[in-house]
Amino acid sequence: MTILDGKKVSNDIKNEIKAEVDKMKANGEKVPHLAAVIVGNDGASLTYVGSKVRACERVGFQSTMVRLSNTTSEIELLDKIDELNKNDDIDGFIIQLPLPRQINTQKVLMAVDPNKDVDGFHPMNFGKMSLDMSTFIPATPFGILELLDRYNVETKGKHTVVIGRSHIVGRPMSILMGRKGFPGNSTVTLTHSHTKNITQITSQADIIISALGIPHFLKAEMVKDDVVVIDVGITRVPDDTEKGYHITGDVDFENVSKKASFITPVPGGVGPMTIAMLLKNTLLAREQHRLKKH
Numbered sequence: 001m002t003i004l005d006g007k008k009v010s011n012d013i014k015n016e017i018k019a020e021v022d023k024m025k026a027n028g029e030k031v032p033h034l035a036a037v038i039v040g041n042d043g044a045s046l047t048y049v050g051s052k053v054r055a056c057e058r059v060g061f062q063s064t065m066v067r068l069s070n071t072t073s074e075i076e077l078l079d080k081i082d083e084l085n086k087n088d089d090i091d092g093f094i095i096q097l098p099l100p101r102q103i104n105t106q107k108v109l110m111a112v113d114p115n116k117d118v119d120g121f122h123p124m125n126f127g128k129m130s131l132d133m134s135t136f137i138p139a140t141p142f143g144i145l146e147l148l149d150r151y152n153v154e155t156k157g158k159h160t161v162v163i164g165r166s167h168i169v170g171r172p173m174s175i176l177m178g179r180k181g182f183p184g185n186s187t188v189t190l191t192h193s194h195t196k197n198i199t200q201i202t203s204q205a206d207i208i209i210s211a212l213g214i215p216h217f218l219k220a221e222m223v224k225d226d227v228v229v230i231d232v233g234i235t236r237v238p239d240d241t242e243k244g245y246h247i248t249g250d251v252d253f254e255n256v257s258k259k260a261s262f263i264t265p266v267p268g269g270v271g272p273m274t275i276a277m278l279l280k281n282t283l284l285a286r287e288q289h290r291l292k293k294h
């Protein structure tokens, strides 16, 4: 069994990006600039945006964090997005999700300039991705593809079962795994809360990508020998530690890992890859922005 070490691979990617940025600096070029908008005080979201800002510092990107209160209206957020769209110094930006309930998420994501949409959530970029066109791929699915690629995990002709149909992970993942090329060319089943007999489906899977958010949902008896397991779950479970919680994935790692050929841990698997691939998208946005100006 091989552990797909997202922490290590994400560090490798960050080093590669830093080398690119060092070259830009040596040539007197402007470095990529990422902005992150966070609305409200959700603890997990603040952690993730903090990690994004620190990752920017680590690779030499410029970053801007825009903090808005929990009572921000949809119009106020749309105004901020308009400002970021027009700010020529910013190459790409993200709106940290989830948003407070008074804000319509789809409306907000549609307001982001597709050329600056480094999360790949705008319908135009999502459509391009679905049509195999070059575009920004959402960071978590992009990170999973990169992990499979760097560990040479065979996906061609395999049966991939995706658990969860969220717009951020499950839905794009189901499209990407079925695309032509590597990693891809796999036969995909997308399962969700209305799926019947899920064990019957998961037990036939060569690759399982679980993005459900239910701790230890995937048990050893639900998978076959040599399965590849990608755990996207990151649930905060309250405990007596100083932090007050620990992170748990969707997979019963202890028992499933005994049957798996490859498996991601939580923490240290898909999560760190999400941040690294956001940086990669921002580098791409910078390059496209530079070419547009010339």
Ligand SMILES: Nc1nc2c(c(=O)[nH]1)N[C@@H](CN(C=O)c1ccc(C(=O)N[C@@H](CCC(=O)O)C(=O)O)cc1)CN2
Binding pocket: 047, 048, 049, 051, 094, 095, 096, 097, 098, 119, 139, 140, 168, 234, 247, 266, 267, 268, 269, 270, 271, 272, 273, 274, 275
């Ligand atoms: N605008 C976006 N919002 C959200 C996204 C996204 O890609 N764009 N994804 C998730 C949250 N997320 C990034 O934003 C994210 C989640 C988890 C991690 C991570 O590194 N997890 C660590 C554990 C960290 C911890 O201790 O809490 C791990 O798994 O090892 C990074 C980014 C939803 N919102």
